Amino acid sequence: MLDEDLRGFLEDFDVGGMVDGQPFLAARDMPDEIHGMGGTNSQSTGYEILVITAEAERLGIDNPKLITVAGVNVRVRDRRMIDDGAFSLASLTKV
Numbered sequence: 001m002l003d004e005d006l007r008g009f010l011e012d013f014d015v016g017g018m019v020d021g022q023p024f025l026a027a028r029d030m031p032d033e034i035h036g037m038g039g040t041n042s043q044s045t046g047y048e049i050l051v052i053t054a055e056a057e058r059l060g061i062d063n064p065k066l067i068t069v070a071g072v073n074v075r076v077r078d079r080r081m082i083d084d085g086a087f088s089l090a091s092l093t094k095v
Contacts, residue, residue, distance in 0.1 A: 010050065010051075010052065013050075015069060018068040019061060020060075024052075025051065027049065028048070028070060029048045030048070032046075049092065050088075056090065069092065074094055074095060076091070077091040078091050079091075
């Protein structure tokens with residue numbers, strides 16, 4: 001993992017996260033996905049946030065935690081570390 005302050009990477013893209021009254025930095029992503037189902041396609045939007053792994057672990061940002069991102073209440077579906085593990089992507093579901 002990097003020995004640098006990772007907050008600087010997220011601060012410019014922070015949408016504001018809150019869990020159990022504690023703020024955390026979160027960069028939101030809403031990728032569209034197209035699913036092919038027997039000749040019929042459907043499109044859906046996924047909701048994800050990029051978070052600092054150490055912060056996510058400290059705050060318990062994991063399934064089935066309820067959190068607030070950009071003022072919207074969501075449930076964490078899963079969280080997986082990416083690249084060297086310094087950051088994690090958490091998949092979300094609106095509640």
